[in-house]
Ligand SMILES: Nc1ncnc2c1ncn2[C@@H]1O[C@H](COP(=O)(O)OP(=O)(O)OP(=O)(O)O)[C@@H](O)[C@H]1O
């Protein structure tokens with residue numbers, strides 16, 4: 001049984017560590033805003049002055065992109081994947097296997113720390129300003145806010161499990177070059193991070209519906225702008241939890257295989 | 268009661284053969300060929316509580332592989348390992364609490380944290396009580412001089428500082444067993460000496476069992492009474508260092524400086540093995556002739572300016588074993 005006290009320490013340390021790398025925070029925020037600007041312009045052009053498209057108002061669509069970009073910032077602030085891959089590759093991960101804690105859980109809690117730091121010091125202030133000065137659709141009731149935060153958090157966990165599993169999986173494939181690009185492209189497309197699922201052609205929407213990626217961006221975004229509302233919220237969060245459980249077991253499986261390989265092969 | 272038991276342990280690594288060229292790459296996609304590398308072939312030993320044992324052997328002998336199996340981060344291909352009553356690789360996290368480990372080649376501290384924060388992190392991970400933490404930190408700071416770099420990030424530490432930090436970190440949770448894989452590698456003479464003093468002291472005061480690998484025979488000579496010598500994954504010697512000296516150390520060297528240089532120096536029971544100007548190195552077997560007999564022979568005909576008798580260092584014994592093999596040496600030592 002993991003003792004959460006131990007993991008909490010990693011959260012604290014990662015939070016403090018982020019403070020040391022402030023430049024990192026600013027450069028990350030910079031590129032985040034550039035992408036926001038880019039996608040904002042693209043969608044403005046696509047709407048071409050129309051008030052609404054596909055039943056979604058321009059204002060709601062813009063809000064969707066802004067929230068999505070905010071969550072992209074949140075999801076990207078943890079330990080970079082290559083750092084863990086590198087540790088597995090060099091066998092350094094073995095040194096962590098020797099400690100009395102669960103390694104994936106330790107990285108997750110460390111991510112909580114660095115992500116919190118990034119949200120508090122960079123994302124929240126900037127996006128708050130955006131919301132104050134621009135005309136976006138803000139949820140008006142507390143239930144939507146709470147559901148959004150819950151959905152975003154579950155989405156974060158889903159992404160963590162998927163990305164970590166993938167990162168560890170690449171350890172078994174000899175050369176991953178191309179696969180990695182395809183994976184990230186698929187994740188960004190099918191999660192609805194830049195194009196909401198309702199604009200997908202039917203066949204693609206069907207594929208997306210049967211995959212866990214929608215839980216990362218699409219569901220929280222859509223809850224935020226009120227596209228998913230009422231009883232549908234519970235249903236969507238239920239779906240997220242379903243995928244989270246599956247992705248968790250996937251991660252466990254891959255992790256056990258990877259660490260097994262390390263202890264048998266010596267990394 | 269042995270605290271560490273290793274029984275007929277073997278470790279093979281399967282190394283994937285790298286095929287060259289396009290065809291090779293395609294072939295390896297379908298079927299990869301593996302090469303078996305026997306890192307440890309068949310090793311058994313047991314170590315009692317409170318011992319310091321030197322685990323030595325030439326490069327690639329299988330020392331680090333053995334240590335890794337004892338820590339649980341490598342699974343033996345066959346055989347049994349028992350550390351403090353546990354099978355390490357089956358109880359990695361439990362085993363972690365009763366061992367301290369230092370790999371001289373790579374630090375286990377958090378790279379970008381100030382050293383003190385690594386210690387604090389370890390305190391939490393191993394759930395060391397405040398009182399115990401303070402006691403240990405005070406002791407380690409005093410002996411190892413940690414205070415000079417506690418606030419420096421680990422990546423900025425010098426090798427010697429890093430090694431001191433690493434060994435202190437490995438002992439924070441009061442483990443009864445300590446594994447040291449080349450703890451003096453790359454250290455200067457003074458730092459080595461400090462490290463040895465520290466190891467000796469914690470072994471003495473806390474009765475910690477220590478296994479130590481090193482290429483510096485002075486470490487062995489100063490720290491260990493027992494040594495296990497391995498080569499090509501096999502144990503070739505396991506016993507007291509005094510014994511090995513006794514057995515192989517019969518050949519001594521007498522070094523004399525004469526007033527005049529000679530054409531040749533003929534001695535009964537001794538053999539000149541090297542000369543340089545007026546200085547002669549004379550090898551002799553202590554069982555056949557005593558040093559004083561040799562000296563008497565020389566002074567009869569020559570005037571001697573200076574002389575010394577060299578005991579064989581364990582260093583030279585070991586290097587002979589590496590070169591000639593233990594068995595051969597055993598035979599030659601008898602005659
Ligand atoms: N992960 C691994 N995969 C394949 N072969 C390995 C692996 N680790 C070690 N070996 C091989 O096993 C043998 C023993 O290695 P080991 O590291 O135990 O030697 P050592 O006695 O510690 O040597 P040194 O004194 O150089 O540190 C070597 O031939 C090495 O190449």
Ligand SMILES: [Mg+2]
Pocket residue numbers: 330331332448
């Ligand atoms: Mg080694």
